[in-house]
Amino acid sequence: MDSQQFREFGKAAVDYIADYLETVEERPVVAGVAPGYLEKLIPEEPPQAGEKWQEVLQDVDRIIMPGITHWTSPHFHAFFPTASSFPSIVGEMLSAGFGCVGLSWVASPAYTELEVVMMNWLGKLLGLPEEFLNCSEGPGGGVIQGSASETTFVALLAAKEKTVRDIQKLHPELSEAEIKGKLVAYSSNQSNSSVEKSGLLGSMPMRLLPVDEKGQLRGDALEEAIRKDKEQGLIPCYVVANLGTTPTCAFDKLEELGPVCQRENVWLHIDAAYAGSAFACPEYRYLMKGVEYADSFNFNPHKWMLVNFDCSAMWVRDARHLVEAFNVERIYLKDQHKGLAPEYRHWQISLGRRFRALKLWFVLRIYGVDGIQKHIRHQISLAQRFEELVRGDQRFEVCSSSMGLVCFKLKGDDALTVKLLERVQQRKKIYVIAGHFGESHVIRFAVCSRLTEKRHVDYAWNEFASQADEILGCKVERKSDISIEISNARCQKINDIEKSK
Amino acid sequence: MDSQQFREFGKAAVDYIADYLETVEERPVVAGVAPGYLEKLIPEEPPQAGEKWQEVLQDVDRIIMPGITHWTSPHFHAFFPTASSFPSIVGEMLSAGFGCVGLSWVASPAYTELEVVMMNWLGKLLGLPEEFLNCSEGPGGGVIQGSASETTFVALLAAKEKTVRDIQKLHPELSEAEIKGKLVAYSSNQSNSSVEKSGLLGSMPMRLLPVDEKGQLRGDALEEAIRKDKEQGLIPCYVVANLGTTPTCAFDKLEELGPVCQRENVWLHIDAAYAGSAFACPEYRYLMKGVEYADSFNFNPHKWMLVNFDCSAMWVRDARHLVEAFNVERIYLKDQHKGLAPEYRHWQISLGRRFRALKLWFVLRIYGVDGIQKHIRHQISLAQRFEELVRGDQRFEVCSSSMGLVCFKLKGDDALTVKLLERVQQRKKIYVIAGHFGESHVIRFAVCSRLTEKRHVDYAWNEFASQADEILGCKVERKSDISIEISNARCQKINDIEKSK
Structure with a gap:
């Protein structure tokens, strides 16, 4: 590959990344593949002769993408965040380029x-x-x-x-x-x-x-x-x-x-x-x-x-x-x-x-102190919104809330929370994982993606509340205004779906 | 930074990398800066407000480049190689993009x-x-x-x-x-x-x-x-x-x-x-x-x-x-x-x-087994050429030669080899480092860069031979044809320089 081909390949990759991040919200947040999926899609040995970059880039879509759990998706609420930003990606590129x-x-x-x-x-x-x-x-x-x-x-x-x-x-x-x-x-x-x-x-x-x-x-x-x-x-x-x-x-x-x-x-x-x-x-x-x-x-x-x-x-x-x-x-x-x-x-x-300092430099300069602080405060405010939503539904309790992380459960037997988590994980609309608070099983909800906004928090809450409806039957008693507002929107959506059947 | 700005920034970075690698041969292979150079060029604290990516990219040229020792330069013969290739750089980009x-x-x-x-x-x-x-x-x-x-x-x-x-x-x-x-x-x-x-x-x-x-x-x-x-x-x-x-x-x-x-x-x-x-x-x-x-x-x-x-x-x-x-x-x-x-x-x-497997996949597919083998064999052949050049000059001896690495010295007291290395290192035309062979001080010459060709090996040999001339006086007795051919070319160049004064 000569440097002219690299210019083409590299720019196609930049567009691929931009397209990916523009559409990541619409992709299923958790990979839906079974263990061993990839080896069925790929030859057992490396190719003898070199291949064209276009073929390889197409295969990223065909072979890699189905096996990606999208940490950058605004619906990713598992573990803790892993950071990703445009200035940082370019910092990594240049670091690789210097080699x-x-x-x-x-x-x-x-x-x-x-x-x-x-x-x-x-x-x-x-x-x-x-x-x-x-x-x-x-x-x-x-x-x-x-x-x-x-x-x-x-x-x-x-x-x-x-x-x-x-x-x-x-x-x-x-x-x-x-x-x-x-x-x-x-x-x-x-x-x-x-x-x-x-x-x-x-x-x-x-x-x-x-x-x-x-x-x-x-x-x-x-x-x-x-x-x-x-x-x-x-x-x-x-x-x-x-x-x-x-x-x-x-x-x-x-x-x-x-x-x-x-x-x-x-x-x-x-x-x-x-x-x-x-x-x-x-x-x-x-x-x-x-x-x-x-x-x-x-x-x-x-x-x-x-x-x-x-x-x-x-x-x-x-x-x-x-x-x-x-x-x-x-x-x-x-x-x-x-x-x-x-x-x-x-x-x-x-x-x-x-050369890891390079991406750090890019991020600190292009965001500035103001940008970093805004990002942190915004993510904490989203977690606080989620906490308020949970507190507004009397079937739930918040066990802990700190920074961008809220741990909560259904009141009553732990088995209910385990069941709720299982349903939500199986549906793969959002990605959350289990946690422990003292002796209790809880659900860990973290605000992870840079792309997460208020509407995604509301979407996640809807997911929990609607699945709780299924598990507990529809006896919702909500306290807060936000919760009522969202649950109305959800009921509307459920009604729409029911009607369309 | 939104995704449109990233497209621009990312593509500018791709061009920056391509331009860099197209011109790396002409850059002084070893950074000429003194310790502490960078802190004089950079503020003591991060900026409060975010800056434009164009400013940051310009500063890469102004602040970073002077402090880079160019491992990808065909004149880099120190340590062992560190790999760098276009498919691999793009693999790193995508890996960062997935995040x-x-x-x-x-x-x-x-x-x-x-x-x-x-x-x-x-x-x-x-x-x-x-x-x-x-x-x-x-x-x-x-x-x-x-x-x-x-x-x-x-x-x-x-x-x-x-x-x-x-x-x-x-x-x-x-x-x-x-x-x-x-x-x-x-x-x-x-x-x-x-x-x-x-x-x-x-x-x-x-x-x-x-x-x-x-x-x-x-x-x-x-x-x-x-x-x-x-x-x-x-x-x-x-x-x-x-x-x-x-x-x-x-x-x-x-x-x-x-x-x-x-x-x-x-x-x-x-x-x-x-x-x-x-x-x-x-x-x-x-x-x-x-x-x-x-x-x-x-x-x-x-x-x-x-x-x-x-x-x-x-x-x-x-x-x-x-x-x-x-x-x-x-x-x-x-x-x-x-x-x-x-x-x-x-x-x-x-x-x-x-996601380090991604760049590996890109390299193995785009080079293929043939491409990898060709690269290895080519680099070994360059080291063999260098070895032959050293052997062709009776003032030198080859202590070891294996794969892409040749260790050699001036015959006689170790101090001569140490002096030669010091001169070559100070001149910064090529980058080599010291080594030991048994009790002897030697110069370690490694074929490192993917960009190194026959002419760069000849250039490096010229550098050693001409500095040996200076140290030992001009009593060269060469044996091999390649050595004579190159040393003639060198003498021609020296004559030209002398004439032009």
Whole structure:
């Protein structure tokens, strides 16, 4: 393929993406295929001779599209959002076009340096303590990792090495292996699976501690767990606090956990993967009170800040702990600029690095602070509308509502909620998933897509309410005006359908 | 930004990439900036209001381009190649356009299923044993990871968990921590820094064993190291064999290492990050003789197979060892398809996954097997030409030549070679880096760019020869015809320059 053909292919792909996003709302949000569907559509071996790009692009429609669950659809309300925006897509394009690997500063200085500055921009946007920023005097700094999972694990490894060194100073008679065999980590039982996985991968038991009735990890629970472990001769090493848990978007009490970690010399990592983006709006920063106790802080612009996956922002109070855990020098990587610009390969697992700062730069400039704040506030307002709709229907109850996430259920036996969820999932008009709130089964409704508007929230509510009608029989008692208005519209639609039969 | 603006911005970016790649040869291959250059060109904070995309794209030229070291330039001969091709760039674009996250089969079935089939295509293309493929009856399979570093580490973690279980069966009295404290890993002292790093991150001492005069790790060296460790009560766990080392592209003797690993019940991982792509050409498969002993095999299509970074292909003989090491189940990730399609999140560190199979599919279809083979053979032939040029000049010696990599030096004291390299690096006409061959300092010359042609190899040789003239004085004795032809052309050019002064 020569560059003229690329111009044609590339522009056809741009149109394909634009057409796709203009029509994504009308596509069934959840893929309707059965496992193994794709291998029936595709040869068992690669073609001997090259094919035309036109054929390949047609096959995207024929083979790939049926198997896509549309995360960008305004009817996608599962998991948490994954960000996608036009400026970010173009950032990814150019990054691929440059085709460099930022394995050291000299391997492409712009890769490292734009990341340094972007991590400052982001940190200021969120109102993080200055000591975390690359532009601060001290040893703190920010870096882009691939995912929150990776970041939680990277911080665990740094905490592990730091603790071994700290303990060996006090007890030179203990071997590294003896110390490592005694280390323990802590998080809440509401943490993302990746937190438990980081303990598994790092050979460090991860205690999943009980939370309060709001789903928050409190200082006393941590204190008690640490006390018990120390009595057993174990060594507390690492705490992962959540700002926005996956099940209900609860916020752990940093101002209680922080002092415990400080007193016990335990590394405090903050996982704000989803909700961290909200700190771009000053009115939500009270939720990170106590952040100054953190050793590391992580949030994903690729979740809620319009930057395409993958772009996970991590700051550390003292980057030397990363470098000491990760640094293996070799002659072919040597360069003359050590100390003047960070060598990010020592801050992460992999040697190679993509140019992820570029899409971040594009998003922050083309949206601006105003645009980012508007996006966050708009999505929260949509969740609040949904919450109001649920509260307006006496058959339902809202279990939790925080940021863009509402967890709710049908009153009464859990089986009703499970049945409702099953029906809605089978119908595939919207995509939602199950959750837990305490002992209850709930439905997790997240505002995910950049394209979601009020009418899509209303559409989703209609879906739940109408299926509840089917399950419970049509004994609706609604309280709020919005709810009545929407349910009237729905009844109208149902009547229209009935008439047309 | 609305979708009409995206069409304009996206197409302008396509043209930007095409223009860039059409002119990359003329750009200085190594960035000429000093550390900290970028922060002087960019505001300290993100803009409050959004900016126009035209301004941002202009700033790519003004701010980013000066800091790019051009890996796609035909004059880039450092490290190993990183792949870049037009079909792959478009694959990345579409993947960003879809904006999904493949965290489970159901999250977008096409993401998982295309990867399953592509890993079969790739495995067949390389002639790997069938038991590694997803389409085989057994528990083997392939997955795309982000990098060889990640893959080496993932395999180490799987090996670690497997060994703990194996040992606990024999010695139930030993605790997990006791066993983990005794595990040892092995590789050659020619391995990439990421191999040593995997040991560091996985808390497993990595013995870097001596190699033979060809840079190959041999069975007896491994056997001896294992024997010594077992005498100390340690437990051999993991071996990383190289097919194509980073310093000289040497191939470890798998048919010797394999039986040792089998006998000692040690996990054998093969790192063929760069050279693995060559197995697409049957004439090079003899170099992987013994691959049937491997527990895991890795190569990077993003190095030498025209697929943009990141795309690191990993196969395992028994995927259950990965799943057992990595699996943490949670309710929000549950789905009904377990067993029918792999849940790749249990094969890797992160939960989220990009749609990397798409660019692989584009490359394999648009190039075809013929196109891939032609690319590999062409690049090897260019390295052979370079080798011949070096051999034709009696002042130089070739230390090693393998695949697309030639290591060479000036005869005599190492200081001469160091001086030559420094001059060439300072002049920035081409980009090469230092290496070691045994105790000698050498220059590593790799054919990297897809755009490199015979004339660029000749240009590079001219650069070395002319700088050697300067260092040594003009006492050239050349042997080969090519060398004489090129050196005549060079002298002509030098004369022209002299005349024009």
